[in-house]
Amino acid sequence: MSLATLTHRASLPCPQVTPEQAACLLERHYGITGKLHSLGSQQDLNYRIDSTRGRFVLKICRGDYAAVELQAQHAALNSLGAHASLRVPKVIQTLAGEELLTVNVDDQTLHLRLLDYIDGQPLTQLPHLSRTVIEGFGELCGQMSLALAGFEHPGLARTLQWDPRHAQALITHLLATLPDLPQRAALEQVARQVEAHVQPLAAHLPWQAVHMDITDDNVMWQRDAQRHWRIQGVIDFGDLVHTWRIADLSVTCAALLHHADGDPFALLPAIQACHAVTPLQREELEVLWPLIVARAAVLVLSSEQQQRLDPDNVYLKKNAEHEWEIFHIATSVPFELMQAAILRSVGKPLPPVANQDFAPLLPGLVGREFALIDLGVLSPHFEAGNWETPGIDRRLLDQAATVHGLAASRYGQYRLSRTRPDSALEPETFPLHVELHLPHGTVLEAPFAGMLREGTDGLLCLHDGGLSLRLWGVRTSLKPGATLVKGQVLGEVHAPLTVQLCRADLEPPLFCTPSRALAWQALCPSPAALLGLACDAEPELDPEALLARRDASFARSQKHYYADPPRIERGWRNHLIDMQGRSYLDMLNNVAVLGHGHPRMAEVAARQWSLLNTNSRFHYAAIAEFSERLLALAPEGMDRVFLVNSGTEANDLAIRLAWAYSGGRDMLSVLEAYHGWSVAADAVSTSIADNPQALSSRPxxxxxxxxxxxxxxxxxGLDSAPDYVRSVEHNLAKIAAS
Structure with a gap:
């Protein structure tokens, strides 16, 4: 099929068939009557039928689509019906035993088909999808790929506008027909970038039959008894085609960008889940992101064109906003970054940096010892919140350089100073560079041959086509565009020297967020080799291994917060800070009543521990002073103190005191409460979260x-307090009566 046919079919409006006409066709050819509900579609006309025989979907498309293509869809549905892991619609035959019917309505040649209806709901309108749901989409892509791997049909050999093989040609054509389109320059650039990234790998991509539309519109979900989303089935096989296998996943990922809250890295769980079911070739992984961006471009262009052809199509108008959102998110990050993120997410490394034979960047300092300053979350240099002081990292490096002569930061060590308390945004704590404090006038030489560039903020860049050395704090007499040989003098240090490597012609940040660190680290490797300095951060404990060690030694009933808990190692005031420098508002802690790291508490506790740490049976002044100060805060009539070691022990003692004073045993306990693990405290605890048998095991x-x-x-309601009081009085009356 030619591009002319492709663009003609991409320009077709929906068939014009009224609900009354559709109902007549349905009754005449299928013997079914019922209530019709219009369903959205871009180019087809779909009706849901609620009848006494069940629910069905009547699909009406223009006769421009070859019958063999529709027959291919039916054959695929019949084939997939045998797979237990996939539920797809069944094809309903006409009264004459046909699966496909061609009719004429108001001089329109139309194809009719009837499918059974899969209950559930699409997730298009949900702004956020959980990681589990995103993984579900990816796993479904893998399952569909496996199920269709051996499927063949003549109707699959079609030229489809959504096939990424034709993306550049279609984008070029649609741009020509939409001269007033916003974002035109961005769309033209996308077409060039996609071509540059995909074309060299296209010949290596495996082919097969693919669904090409596993999206939030076409996967039906329902919540189970635990309110978890479960897949009910896949619909709409209208884009079934024989093309690159990876095209299916690219379509799904593009649709998921609508739910990514602006973060394209949210797609990675879907890619990992698909790869776990159907291992993808490296070439497929490398072209995946360019195909996702191409899909986003085709979506917005096709939507814009269809809205002009069919201005009353509500489905198109509703989808246009989130399709532009998909495009903006897809073009918000460099291609190279997402390609690296996808490869690293499935455990594939990037090739090593080609130029390993570096000359020393600082030849005059070879063999000299540097003071490597700990700026991480556990650094002993940080206490009492001093890391919040502006410029604290540079000040610590300056102090170390004053004492030792040479000082450097560590590459890849998460910085505590860059945490962001009370912010919903992930902080950029991972350094993709090394900062060195050296004597001014220290000479720098080119570690490899390349061309010199200058940038903003004093940036000096040496670029060899595949590798960039980015420097700040260097004064040079060389002109931009100068070609340097390895070992040639670059300039001299006149300020703190910042060194960054990049394996692509990009402008990477100096710091990135923890969630993007793996990808950026692959693109911006450590400059340690050209510095001759072991300046990389020391490897952290594997968080999963550490959690496994905890689980192996802890009683199973001693749970941890969260399924995938952050490793919290520092606290300050009302915040907890994990090893990646992310700051969390502490709304759970039940011990640190004065907050974390309180300077006075730390000082007083350290002083007391240095003097004495014993029990209250010994005689020392602090016992009397502490008891007197507590009683001064207590209500009138309380004139004695019991010192205990925990809330559990306090509750247990309170129960014993109440029994001793009242002579009674009966106690009221508020439902859902937890009071401790001792025998008495547990007896009055009713929280099934802490003890699943709490209610049935009460004495x-x-x-x-x-x-x-x-x-x-x-x-x-606001006036419900008296009702709760009366419920307590009712229980008291029952106890008294017994």
Whole structure:
């Protein structure tokens, strides 16, 4: 099929068939009557039918589509029906035993098909999808790929506008027909970039039949009893085609960008899940992101064209906004970064840096010892929040250079100073560079041959076509565009020297977020080799291995917060900080009532521990002073102190005191409460989260009462307090009567 046919079919409006006409066709040819509901579509006309025989979907498309293509879809549906892991619609035959019907309505030649209806809902309108759902889409892509791997049909040999093999040609054609389109320059640039990245690898990509539309529109989901989303089935095989296998996953990932909250890295779980089911070739992984960007461009262009042809199509208008969102997210990051992220996410390394035979960048300092300054989360240089002081890292490097002569930061050591308290944004804490404090006038030489460039903010860049050396703090007499040989003098240091390597012609940041560190680290490797300095961060403990060690030695009932817990190693005030420098608002801790790292508490506790750490049976002044100060804060009538070691022990002692004073045993316990693990404290605990048998294992002297909850409780609203009081009085009356 020619490009002319492709562009003609891409320009077709929806068929014009009224619900009444559709109902007549349905009854005449299928013997089915029922209520019709219009379903959205870009170029086809779809109706859901609710009948006494069940639910069906009537699909109507223009006769411009060859019958053999529709027959291929039916054959695929019949073939996939045998796969237990996939649920797809069944093809319903006409009264005459046909699966495909061609009719004429108001001088329109149309194809009719009837499929059964898969209950569930698409997730198009959900702004956020959980990691589990994103993985579900990727796993489904892998399963579909496996199921269609051996499927063949003459109708698959078609030229389809959504086939990424034709993306550049289609983008060029659509741009020519839409001269007033916004973002035109960006779309033209995308076409060039896609061609440059895909063309060298195209011949190596495996082919097969692919669905080409596993999106949030075409996968049906339902929540189970635990409110988890479960896939019910896949619909709409209208884009079935024989093309590159990786095209299927690219379509799915492009659709998921609509739910990524602006972060394209949110797609990586889908890619990992698909790769786990159907291992992808390296070439497929390398072209995946360019194909995702191409899909985004084709989506917006096709949508813009269809809206001009069919201005009353509500489905098109509703989709246009999130299709432009997909395009903006897809073009918000460099191709090279996402290619690196995809490769690293499935455990594929980037090739080593080609130029390993570096000359020393600082030949006059070869063999000299540097003070490597710890600027990480556990650094002993940081205390009492001093890391929040502006410029603290550079100040520590300056101080070290004053003492030792030479000082350097570590490449890849997450910086505590760059944490962002009270921010929903992930902080950029991972350094993709090394900062060195050297004597001014120290000479730098080119570690490899290349061309010299200058940038903003004092940037000096040596570029050899595949590798860039980026420097700040260098004064040079060389002109931009000068070609240098290896070992030629570059200039001299006149400020703190910042050194960054990059394996692509990009402008990488000096710091990146932890979630992007693996990808950026692959693109911006450590400059240690050209510095002759072991300046890389020391490897951290593997968090999964550390968690496994904890689980191996802890009692199973001692849980940890979160399924994938961050490793928290520092706290300050009302925040907790993990090993990547991410700061969390502490809303869970039940011990640190004065916050974390309180300077006065740390000082007083350290002083006391240096003097004495013993129990209250010994005689020392602090016991008397502490007890007196506590009683001064207590309500009138409380004139004695019991010192205990925990909340559990305090609750246990309180129960014993109540029994001793009252002579009774019965106690009221609020439902959903937890009071401790001792025998008495556990007896009055009713939280099934801490003890699944809490309610059935209560002793008969414990009487649970309803927990006050004006939002979700038994009694609701601002005026519900008296109802909770009456429920307590009712329990007291029952106890008294017994």
């Amino acid at each position: 008969d002297w414990v009487h649970p009462v309803t927990a006050p909850n004006t939002y979700r409780g038994e009694f609701r």
